[in-house]
Amino acid sequence: NAGVTQTPKFQVLKTGQSMTLQCAQDMNHEYMSWYRQDPGMGLRLIHYSVGAGITDQGEVPNGYNVSRSTTEDFPLRLLSAAPSQTSVYFCASLETNTGELFFGEGSRLTVL
Amino acid sequence: GQQVMQIPQYQHVQEGEDFTTYCNSSTTLSNIQWYKQRPGGHPVFLIQLVKSGEVKKQKRLTFQFGEAKKNSSLHITATQTTDVGTYFCAAASFGNEKLTFGTGTRLTIIP
Numbered sequence: 149n150a151g152v153t154q155t156p157k158f159q160v161l162k163t164g165q166s167m168t169l170q171c172a173q174d175m176n177h178e179y180m181s182w183y184r185q186d187p188g189m190g191l192r193l194i195h196y197s198v199g200a201g202i203t204d205q206g207e208v209p210n211g212y213n214v215s216r217s218t219t220e221d222f223p224l225r226l227l228s229a230a231p232s233q234t235s236v237y238f239c240a241s242l243e244t245n246t247g248e249l250f251f252g253e254g255s256r257l258t259v260l
Numbered sequence: 261g262q263q264v265m266q267i268p269q270y271q272h273v274q275e276g277e278d279f280t281t282y283c284n285s286s287t288t289l290s291n292i293q294w295y296k297q298r299p300g301g302h303p304v305f306l307i308q309l310v311k312s313g314e315v316k317k318q319k320r321l322t323f324q325f326g327e328a329k330k331n332s333s334l335h336i337t338a339t340q341t342t343d344v345g346t347y348f349c350a351a352a353s354f355g356n357e358k359l360t361f362g363t364g365t366r367l368t369i370i371p
Contacts, residue, residue, distance in 0.1 A: 183361075188269070190348060191303070191361040206358065238302060247293060249350075249359070251302040 150174050154239050154252035161229045161259045169224040169255050171239030177250075179242035180222040184208065184235040185254075191238065197222055229259045264351045266362030274370050279336040281365035283349035292325060292332045293350040293359065303348060306334075341369050 152173045161167055173180065181196035193206030197216040211233060213225040222241075226233060239252040265284045273279050283292065291310045295303040307316055309325035309332060316323045322335045332351075336343055346366045350359040 188363060190266075190363040191350075193358060193360075196358065207360075247291065247308045248305040249293075249295075249303070251304070253302050 152239055152241055152250050152252040154237075154255050156255060157253065158256050159258070161226075161257065163230060163259060165229050166225070166227050167229065167257075168226075169237055169239070169257075171222045171224065171252060172220050173222075173239075173241040173250070174220065175241060175243070175250065176219060177241035177243060178219065179244065180216070181206070181240050181242075181249075182212070182214065182222070182224045183238045183240065184233075185238060186235050194224065194237075226257075229257075231259045233257065234259045264349060264360050264362045266349055266365055268365055269363065270366050270368075272368045272370060273339055275341060276338050279339050279343070279367055281334050281347050281349075281367075283332045283334075283351070283362050285330045285351050285353075287330070287353045289329045289351045290354045291352050294323060294332075294334050295348045295350060295361075296345050297348065297364070298345045301345075336367075339367070339369055341371060343367060344369050 155170045178199045182194040183191040185191050192208045194212050195214040197203045200216050200219050203214050237255045240249040263286050267282050293308045294306040297303045307323050312329050313327045314325040320337045324333045346364040348364045349362040352359050
């Protein structure tokens with residue numbers, strides 16, 4: 149099993165550009181989520197999904213969109229990037245039996 | 261919303277010394293988890309605590325959940341260089357099972 153796979157690992161954008169961070173998991177987990185990590189602020193939940201076709205907002209959803217058309221994939225879209233969205237983004241999926249979150253390796257995004 | 265405070269923010273210890281990080285919540289928790297993130301890496305699950313007063317051990321790591329289920333601690337005995345990283349607690353409240361992460365404690369080891 150590959151676990152949780154995120155792409156790209158690094159991305160530089162200009163203000164106003166759009167992009168999609170991809171996330172895929174092969175563990176058949178229903179719950180998936182996106183976090184951003186900023187220095188001194190821990191991990192903050194952006195959006196999450198409890199299954200295909202269902203998404204909901206987390207703590208910091210503004211400026212981000214998500215969709216969940218399949219169990220495996222949970223892409224995160226930035227429609228118009230802003231410097232405040234410079235961060236490291238982590239996708240995670242949940243093993244409900246143990247409560248364990250499995251994280252991807254992260255995507256480092258810089259918005260100029 | 262739920263807030264989870266974690267202290268200290270940084271801890272520098274000599275190799276072989278002990279290390280403790282504390283996590284405190286303003287609300288009663290249904291469970292608490294601990295994660296470790298190596299420099300440049302991603303968070304990795306260590307353990308989940310569910311019961312009031314629960315104590316769990318993993319080799320040199322001891323995890324405790326407070327009696328009131330509002331606080332938790334992670335203690336490492338005789339630190340080693342492999343313990344370097346940031347330790348996060350992640351808490352879930354009753355009726356809101358979304359995890360809220362603490363700000364983390366960054367542990368550095370002086371050889």
